Structure formats: C-alpha cells, structure tokens
Amino acid sequence: MAKPKPIMIDGEYREVSPNAKIIDIVPKDVNSITSYDGTLIPKADFARVDVPHGFETNLSAINKGG
C-alpha cells in the first residue's frame, strides 16, 4: 500500500491518501486556498490533475486527417 502523504492545512499536520486532490481534503464551502508560497488556487482548480510529467501538452499542430 502506498504511503500516506503528509500535508499542513492552516498549521495543522495531516496525512492523506497519496492520490488525494485538493477537492478531497478541503471543506466544501472553501472557495479558494493560498499555498505555502503565496499562490492563490481557485476552487475550479481543486479537482485539477497535472498532465503526467514529461508529456508534451501542445498537440494543436497534429491535426491533419484528409
């Protein structure tokens, strides 16, 4: 089993599932959070997952099929 991930929310230490996203952890009425480096994360990003590391994300030029 994967090890729990340690996190701090408002100074409180917690351990969560290694796959947990922000939406799984914060209460439903929270509309935004500020990360430790001062970045504001809006609610729309709580469920966002990152594109796997190293993957090319701009595929817009690969669009021919005729």
Added chain:
Amino acid sequence: MKITINMSATLMERINTHHLAPGKRFESLSYVWARVVHSPTGSIRVVIPHNAPVLFFAPDCFISQSAGNVRLAPEVLNGMLVKFAASSFNCLVNVHDHWFDAHTRFSNADDRDDLEFDQYLRRSFEPMLVKHPHIGQARAIYNLSIVLAQKACDARLIDSRESSPFQPVNTINLIGGHFGHLNTSRKELQQMNKEMFNRQVDFIPADKQDLLTDINVALVGCGGLGSILAEDLGRAGFGEVDLFDDDKLELSNLNRWQGGMPGDVGKFKADLLAERMRRMFPHMRVKAYARSIYAERIEQAIAFNDIIVAGLDNDEARFFLNRLSLQYSIPYFDSGVAITGCVDTTDFRSRYFAVLPGVTACTECTGFKLYDKEQVRDASADEATARSRRAAGYVMDQPQVTSPSVYFVNQRASSLLVQELLNYVCGWRATATTILESWRNGVFQRADRDNFPETPDPECPVCSYYAGAADVEPLPRPRPFLKQVPINLFSKPHTQEVHHG
C-alpha cells in the same frame, strides 16, 4: 420506432445507490429530468447527462411506501411538476425499483400507475401549460419510466393517447470510463460473423463482439484517415457506420485514400467509401451523407449514433463535434497526424484524443492543447465580432498551405484510435484520453484514466451548461454556415445553414 437512452454512468450509479442500497426493503421513487430528440426517421433519443437534475425524495414525501408500492404525496408531485414546467427539459423520467428481483419487467401495477400518471400529464398538465404560459412554456412532454432490479433494468416511453401506450426502450448507453450498453432486443451473432471474428475471440469475448454489432458509429471525415478508419471499424466488427464528408476524391488523394482508383476521381468520398464498405462487409449497415456536417439534418444524423469517430482536416469541425458530443452525450474519438521538418529532420507524428461526456475533460477544458481556441472561436463568430477580435490582436490570419500527408502515417493514427475505441468498449485497461506518437524522437505518450484522471472543469461551459442541451442550443458552426435566428426553446430549428456538397 427505435428508442435509445444516452445516460451518464455516474448518474446511473447514484440512482442505483439510492434505490438498491444493501438492506433496503422498501420500494422508492425518484425523478430525473431529461431531453428527448427525434431523428428524421422517427427514432427517439433520450439524453440524460451527468448533471441532469435528479430528485430523490425524503420518506415524508410519500403518502405510502411499502415493499412493493410507493406513492408520492400530491403536493410533492405538483411541486416537482411546477419546477419541471419552468425548466427547459421536455422529458420526465420516473425511476422506481423492484429491489427484490435480480432481473425484472414492468408489472401490472406499474402499467396502471404509469398510465394514471400519463393521463394526468395529458389531460391536466399539458393543457395547463397552454393556458398559463407564465408557469412554463407549452411543449410536448415525454413520459419515460425506468424500473431497476439488482442486476438489470427495464425502460419504456408512455403515451396514454396511443393505442399501444407503452413503447419499450431498445438500448441504454451508459457513458462512463468504459462503454456500458444495455440492450433488451439483442440478436445472436450470425454464423458467418462468428467465423469471421474467430481470430479475435481471445481478447474480444462473444458478448463484446455482440455488443460491437449493436453499436452505431458516426465516422466524420472520409479522407485519407477516414478511409482507413472505416475499414478498421468494419474489420473489428462494428455493426453500423454512418459516413459524413462532402468532399470529392481528387487525383492528389490517391497517395493515401485507401482503395482509391483513378476511375473514382470526382466522386464523393462518402459515397465511394460506403460502396466499398458494403462490398467488404455485407452484414454491416452503412449510410453515406455527402453533405456538410454543419447542415441541421446532418447534426441530427450524427447525434443518433452511439459513438463519434473523426478523421478531420480542420479544428472548427473538432470544436463543433466536441459540443455535439457534450450536448447529446455521445463519446467522441479523434485522431490526427502531422509530418514536420524535411529530409534529415522529418518527423511523423500521430495524435489521438477522446472526450467521454461527463467523465473526462472536453477539448475546451483539458490540460492538453488540442487546437487553437482563438482560431476556432473566430471561425464561428459573426462578421463584426470577428473583425473586432482581429483588430484587438486575438487572432492572426494564417495562410492556407498544402500539408504533407501520407498513407502509412494515417494508418498509425487510425490504429491508435481503433485500438483505444475497442479498449473503451471491451474494458481491457483504463481508457486513454490523449496519445502522442513521434517517430523521430521515439516518443509514445499515453495519458489514460489511471495516470491522468482529469475530470470536467466545473467552470467549463461546454461540460456544464451545454451538457445534455441536445438541440435546445445551437452548435457552433463556422461563419459561412451560420445565420443566427432567435432561440426558441422546444422548437427545432435555431439556425439556418447554407448547404453545399
């Protein structure tokens, strides 16, 4: 009349959890609001997206609730109907359960209850809307009933004005991470088909091979890539394909158009492909539409398929199909290629993506950039808006250039797509949402529901507002095809198109 329900698997799971909870020993009743669309041939499709309103009732909403019977309090039912009247939905879906059965059919008591409710709708509710339009717009209301059991369900449309008031639902497509398909009228595979597919039986078991014969695929784009995709679909065993393309075959297409011969030049690609498909796969139902996909009737023809597959040459069509996929709850699979560089820097690149409505992000909200969003929005903006956007620097004019294109790269793109499509139906592994293959760099990047479980952005208008809108909202057509007319909910035409082809 064929009736199909396109329903979000997540929503079905919520409903099942409510109705069939372990230890529950009483019948429940809930309602879902949905949209019904008609095909020109009289088929009916019921669209129930992931965010469709679902009404679960508290125990005090019922005047009686026992093991085999449930009845809502009249004031609760009327309250629900008034809210429904004010909405833009046109289909009331009542769901109840036979929690004590593994498989089930509607009972005589269900017939009586469904008819009684339908008569109330026809005799009181619909006339009331005509008389009091401030409560809600008058429209034809569809009354759908679903009965759930532990391992199966049954569904039917009810219209007490008809001599046969119950019309059974033929198919329920469950749109989830994999394709779910409940068919009440499935036929056995014919002997010839069994033999034809006996080399794939180890990884496509008989029930999945049967399922493939039931699936209708809309293949949008019958060019170099589409001509290969069509044959791939036929050889895999898909039972029905509708081909959409308004282009004619040119001599310069023959380096990549599968099966193309000099004598075919000048004919519509969709017609040519259909002719070949019918010869190769006599068991397959093939229809050709040699018209623009932006024509309204063509929108309906695409919308009455179970899956959309595209091999396109332009992003405006992808933007259009993404919206169509969400509005009608149809999974959409797309592939494309690019040949870059020259001689000693040449790269052959193939790309695949899939949109599973309500499950994955769509092309508008995914973390991958699949097309230039400013360009496609510009293409469907009215002339004045487009001029302003250009003046403000949002969009740059791009010269039309002839792109390099070749058969063997199209084959790779087709292979990527059809392999993933079969995976989506057969459930071998987590469905891929995006794949990139680059020959020069030896790259194969596959993002799937395990390593990239991206969900729809709650603020994405396509995945939220437009999801399940069906034909209530006009689709984004490029400027030459679009003359906006005032939107009138519940009446069909919102746009007038200039047809060609």
